[in-house]
Amino acid sequence: MHRIFLVLFLALISQAAVAANLPDFPFIVSVGKAEREVKPDIATVNLGIVSFESSSELAIEKVGLATDGVLKVLQSYGISASAVEATDMEKSTKRRRDSEYNNLAILGYEVSRALIIELNDLSKYSELVSDIVAIDNVTGVRTAFDVTDRIEIERELVGIASKDARNKAEQMAEGLGTKIRSVYAISQNSDFGSFFATFGARSDQILADLASPTGRARVVMFVPKTITISQGINVVFRMK
Incomplete structure (x- = not known):
């Protein structure tokens, strides 16, 4: 009997903790993405x-x-x-x-x-x-x-990803017959808690293996024509 009460008590605490992390107004979570192909230097x-x-x-x-x-x-x-x-x-x-x-x-x-x-x-x-x-x-x-100018490129991509997030949020709100009002939270690290967890921003580098761990050489890899630099942004919009 005590175990049943304990399970119910823990469940209520868990639900309360999740609810405490949620805003008390209608909101939309949107993820914006942007990427660019650049020549490595x-x-x-x-x-x-x-x-x-x-x-x-x-x-x-x-x-x-x-x-x-x-x-x-x-x-x-x-x-x-x-x-x-x-x-x-x-x-x-x-x-x-x-x-x-x-x-x-x-x-x-x-x-x-x-x-x-x-x-x-x-x-x-x-x-x-x-x-x-x-x-x-x-x-x-x-x-x-x-690339040497990665920071500048990523800064530009963050701006593009932000606009992408807003456009997606506006489209979702329009589909629900409402509009977005303002930005409530923004992150690139998916740190909104478990409820807001989404795919965070990525910033990849291309890896070229030129030899196996045993020391046996493979076919030589050439410099790739381009590499992909990407950025993502997670935004919580307040709805009207």
Whole structure:
């Protein structure tokens, strides 16, 4: 019996909480969207360098050689070391295991690090990345293409998306025989609570995988002709 009262009590609290989040006037929730195809002019290349050897000294040496190799390739294309961000080396011990997964003898040592390369010139992107992928122990290469004026483009798209949201709201209100009065709430992060939850704004970057996690190179990816930049806006309109 106590359980039944508890369930009823929690249900009433839940309904009250939802109702407390709702405005006490008629409203319409509208989602506006806008997107634009633009030509990328910058890119961020992410890659890993991994070596597994019987001795940690040899594994560290090979990771160092591969790192130097990447820097030399970049230098040959006129890209300074300041465009590269490198993580510290990480080392892990690999052991043989028995049928009960108990650690046995050491098989070797794996040493790895990650590099992030910022490219401001894509004119020789394909050749550059091909040379990097060809370096031993380089793996997991992928690229995110972008544009330098993304902020300005997104600002313009937000304005277009806002007008789109208003147009949709006006059409819905007209279909109900009424009109919208004013803006009650606006967001790009779908933070109106569970009742107002909608699809938030997206701002995508195109990712191009140039190597598999095993280090086996795939067909070289070229710079895409365009990438899509999109923005969305969620608006709650007060109705008359």
